Amino acid sequence: xxGNKQKHATLVDVARAANVSVATAGRALGNYGYVGAEAxxxxxxxxxxLNYRKNLAAQSLISGKxxxxxxxxSDIGIEFYSNIIKSVVNxxxxxxxxxxxxxxxxxxxxxxxxxxxxQQHRVDGIIVSPADFRNADHLREFVSSGGRxxxxxxxxxxxxxxxxxxxxxxxxxxxxxxxxxxxxxxIGYIGELSEIRPASxxxxxxxxxxxxxxxxxxxxxxxxxxxxLDAHREAGIEVCPDLIGRTGQYSDGAACKETGKVLAxxxxxxxxxxxxxxxxxxxxIRAHGLRIPEDLSFISFDDLDWLQFVDPPVTAFAHPxxxxxxxxxxxxxxxANRGEDASPLHHEHVRLAGSLIERESIRML
Amino acid sequence: xxGNKQKHATLVDVARAANVSVATAGRALGNYGYVGAEAxxxxxxxxxxLNYRKNLAAQSLISGKxxxxxxxxSDIGIEFYSNIIKSVVNxxxxxxxxxxxxxxxxxxxxxxxxxxxxQQHRVDGIIVSPADFRNADHLREFVSSGGRxxxxxxxxxxxxxxxxxxxxxxxxxxxxxxxxxxxxxxIGYIGELSEIRPASxxxxxxxxxxxxxxxxxxxxxxxxxxxxLDAHREAGIEVCPDLIGRTGQYSDGAACKETGKVLAxxxxxxxxxxxxxxxxxxxxIRAHGLRIPEDLSFISFDDLDWLQFVDPPVTAFAHPxxxxxxxxxxxxxxxANRGEDASPLHHEHVRLAGSLIERESIRML
DNA sequence: TTGTATGCGTTATCAC
DNA sequence: GTGATAACGCATACAA
Numbered sequence: 001x002x003g004n005k006q007k008h009a010t011l012v013d014v015a016r017a018a019n020v021s022v023a024t025a026g027r028a029l030g031n032y033g034y035v036g037a038e039a040x041x042x043x044x045x046x047x048x049x050l051n052y053r054k055n056l057a058a059q060s061l062i063s064g065k066x067x068x069x070x071x072x073x074s075d076i077g078i079e080f081y082s083n084i085i086k087s088v089v090n091x092x093x094x095x096x097x098x099x100x101x102x103x104x105x106x107x108x109x110x111x112x113x114x115x116x117x118x119q120q121h122r123v124d125g126i127i128v129s130p131a132d133f134r135n136a137d138h139l140r141e142f143v144s145s146g147g148r149x150x151x152x153x154x155x156x157x158x159x160x161x162x163x164x165x166x167x168x169x170x171x172x173x174x175x176x177x178x179x180x181x182x183x184x185x186x187i188g189y190i191g192e193l194s195e196i197r198p199a200s201x202x203x204x205x206x207x208x209x210x211x212x213x214x215x216x217x218x219x220x221x222x223x224x225x226x227x228x229l230d231a232h233r234e235a236g237i238e239v240c241p242d243l244i245g246r247t248g249q250y251s252d253g254a255a256c257k258e259t260g261k262v263l264a265x266x267x268x269x270x271x272x273x274x275x276x277x278x279x280x281x282x283x284x285i286r287a288h289g290l291r292i293p294e295d296l297s298f299i300s301f302d303d304l305d306w307l308q309f310v311d312p313p314v315t316a317f318a319h320p321x322x323x324x325x326x327x328x329x330x331x332x333x334x335x336a337n338r339g340e341d342a343s344p345l346h347h348e349h350v351r352l353a354g355s356l357i358e359r360e361s362i363r364m365l
Numbered sequence: 366x367x368g369n370k371q372k373h374a375t376l377v378d379v380a381r382a383a384n385v386s387v388a389t390a391g392r393a394l395g396n397y398g399y400v401g402a403e404a405x406x407x408x409x410x411x412x413x414x415l416n417y418r419k420n421l422a423a424q425s426l427i428s429g430k431x432x433x434x435x436x437x438x439s440d441i442g443i444e445f446y447s448n449i450i451k452s453v454v455n456x457x458x459x460x461x462x463x464x465x466x467x468x469x470x471x472x473x474x475x476x477x478x479x480x481x482x483x484q485q486h487r488v489d490g491i492i493v494s495p496a497d498f499r500n501a502d503h504l505r506e507f508v509s510s511g512g513r514x515x516x517x518x519x520x521x522x523x524x525x526x527x528x529x530x531x532x533x534x535x536x537x538x539x540x541x542x543x544x545x546x547x548x549x550x551x552i553g554y555i556g557e558l559s560e561i562r563p564a565s566x567x568x569x570x571x572x573x574x575x576x577x578x579x580x581x582x583x584x585x586x587x588x589x590x591x592x593x594l595d596a597h598r599e600a601g602i603e604v605c606p607d608l609i610g611r612t613g614q615y616s617d618g619a620a621c622k623e624t625g626k627v628l629a630x631x632x633x634x635x636x637x638x639x640x641x642x643x644x645x646x647x648x649x650i651r652a653h654g655l656r657i658p659e660d661l662s663f664i665s666f667d668d669l670d671w672l673q674f675v676d677p678p679v680t681a682f683a684h685p686x687x688x689x690x691x692x693x694x695x696x697x698x699x700x701a702n703r704g705e706d707a708s709p710l711h712h713e714h715v716r717l718a719g720s721l722i723e724r725e726s727i728r729m730l
Numbered sequence: 731t732t733g734t735a736t737g738c739g740t741t742a743t744c745a746c
Numbered sequence: 747g748t749g750a751t752a753a754c755g756c757a758t759a760c761a762a
Contacts, residue, residue: 007510007511008484008487008510008739010738010739010740011739011740012739020748020749021748021749021750022739022740022749022750023741023742023748023749023750023751024747024748024749026739026740026741026742027741027747027748030740030741032741032742033741033742033747033748034747034748035747035748036747036748039747039748051506051510053481053484053485054485054739054740055426055485055487055738055739055740056422056485056486056487056740057421057422057423057425057426057431057486057487057738057739057740058422058426058738058739058740058741058754059739059740059741060422060740060754061420061422061423061426061738061739061740061741061753061754061755061756062739062740062741062742062753062754063740063741063754064754066422068465068486075451076447076450076451076454077444077447077448077451079442079444079447079670082441082442082444082447082450083442085441085447085466086440086441086442086468089441089466089467089468090468093467093468093475093478093479098465098482098486099465099466100433100463100464100465101450101454101464101466102454102458103451103454103455103458110458113458114458116418117463119373119418120418120419120420120421121421121422121433121463122373122420122421122422141416145372145373145416146372279674282674304670304671305444305669305670305671306669306670306671306672306674306675307671309644309647309671309674309675310671310674310675310676311675311676373755375754375755375756376755376756376757377755377756385732385733386732386733386734387733387734387755387756387757388732388733388734388735388757388758389731389732389733391755391756391757391758392731392732392757395756395757397757397758398731398732398757398758399731399732400731400732401731401732404731404732419755419756420754420755420756422754422755422756423738423754423755423756423757424755424756424757425738426737426738426739426740426754426755426756427737427738427755427756427757427758428738428756428757429738
């Protein structure tokens with residue numbers, strides 16, 4: 001009778017079968033230390049016959065390395081994140097690493113729990129797109145206890161971590177320029193912008209400086225608003241505050257409602273801050289019976305799959321999702337494989353360029 | 366100087382700080398055995414102060430349980446899979462389990478590698494959508510070494526595992542009935558169908574029995590073809606073999622090409638076998654300048670996000686993605702938490718119903 | 731109720 | 747080159 005729990009051959013079993021000591025078997029199978037040729041051969045054969053698999057838990061206990069990274073995003077089902085996850089997973093696989101994944105639905109509580117689990121697993125680093133900028137003590141604690149964090153897309157500004165993200169300001173500027181070049185002067189913008197209180201929006205617009213290469217201490221939707229403002233400023237166009245839609249929360253429903261308000265102020269073009277905003281805005285445009293591009297030109301910030309299928313296909317700014325994932329994974333792997341030479345722990349801040357995919361949703365005025 | 370590697374407090378540290386033995390500290394923090402109230406209090410305080418996190422590797426070494434499942438899909442970026450992953454991850458989190466994820470891009474070699482890694486991690490079970498029906502010895506080996514496998518969507522028929530999938534035959538029958546009820550007699554079908562050699566398609570069509578509740582030993586695209594044939598048979602309509610498009614490989618490019626061929630035989634309606642086929646078919650329809658539903662009615666098997674955004678919105682059959690993920694996770698967790706009473710290892714075969722989302726892509730003839 | 735001792739499967743440190 | 751043996755951090759049987 002085979003017993004209830006799985007049996008796995010151990011080094012001891014292999015060593016016995018090959019007539020050597022555990023130490024020798026370990027050296028042969030772990031590729032360290034000296035092993036004689038014929039001994040190694042015997043051991044490999046025995047291991048294969050017994051279907052031996054090294055127990056990573058035991059290895060982790062000794063080495064302190066789990067050969068595993070943790071990853072936290074707000075919604076695995078969102079195209080943007082699932083694409084990044086895919087590239088992270090594949091890059092890590094190629095380098096012998098696993099990835100544990102959690103989905104927070106924007107809940108800081110769940111993010112905290114996920115982090116605790118990761119610490120129990122002794123992961124070698126984490127990739128995270130934080131749920132809340134103002135509530136990241138758990139991330140700080142993780143860092144201060146020696147963990148390495150790579151933030152993607154969203155970045156808590158005062159966290160000692162690496163960051164990988166699109167150059168949001170430049171990208172939004174490029175989109176806005178495109179619309180301005182087509183003759184548009186009343187360009188709407190729909191974004192979460194929860195950091196900016198509605199009352200201070202005008203002040204905020206005035207505050208935005210033409211150039212700022214410093215690390216941007218803002219959410220992506222705000223950074224992109226900067227780019228939107230930049231393009232207007234350089235073209236000498238004054239921005240009408242009514243055209244800036246602030247949803248306040250990150251949902252397509254809110255985006256739909258806010259877009260409705262903006263449409264009441266007669267924009268000739270619309271730029272969204274990301275894919276979720278695009279979904280909401282699209283619903284509002286439909287509901288208002290507006291045609292693209294005859295009645296309204298449109299650029300989606302985030303190239304959702306379906307934008308190429310609607311009629312006419314919609315111009316969009318494509319995130320470099322694969323690059324984001326690969327860069328994040330690369331940083332962690334480099335760190336995890338560092339030697340004993342204590343290099344001074346330098347954090348990377350990768351800014352990537354995306355690309356504007358021109359389709360047919362912009363009308364020349 | 367803080368040293369190069371992360372330091373984590375251990376039970377020994379906590380015990381010392383709380384002035385108790387390791388055993389007592391372990392009992393308090395592991396919630397097992399007897400612990401005095403004030404001792405427990407001291408220990409909890411000390412653990413908190415030291416930011417103690419139990420080392421799951423050590424626990425796994427003893428218990429043989431990793432509190433982790435493995436999951437293998439062919440493409441994380443596909444909406445269908447990312448939705449399932451999301452529900453698996455969330456369900457598992459609620460029950461104290463982690464999920465390791467791999468993406469095979471349909472490569473059996475990678476699937477094999479992933480499985481080996483999972484064995485090294487001593488995962489408590491795996492969820493897999495196999496890359497190849499005819500090449501699953503690695504899965505069999507996993508099972509015979511005591512591992513538990515839940516197959517989703519695609520199922521290797523002779524593998525001792527649980528299965529969770531849509532009732533494909535019934536679902537496709539429902540879609541086809543809908544088209545027939547609308548008056549359509551020439552309904553095209555686009556699927557991978559790689560199991561069926563083109564030469565034997567006619568024979569295959571004749572072979573299909575009206576009723577077969579047995580576990581279907583075929584790929585989803587074939588099972589769905591059965592449903593398509595069922596609906597025709599019960600309506601007394603003869604199927605024209607030219608209307609059945611077999612892509613032979615799983616790619617949207619192949620689907621586009623094959624759809625082109627089918628369109629040449631003047632179907633009035635089209636049913637796809639899944640989301641990837643839908644994408645390819647849609648491109649072909651565009652390329653042929655056909656309008657939906659005026660020139661061609663359309664049902665997508667798989668309710669992709671964008672189908673509600675195109676004009677007109679497309680009728681689609683929605684997979685119960687969340688349910689699939691939850692059922693799969695439920696089965697594994699139930700098994701992982703089983704007691705010592707060796708229940709006789711019964712495999713579940715869950716068949717779920719999806720739902721036809723009616724939109725505006727079907728024209729009444 | 732608490733403490734002591736032993737083992738899980740590896741790797742590392744020594745002698746041989 | 748190879749083989750004992752002691753860790754790693756936790757859980758468990760058993761003694762106190």
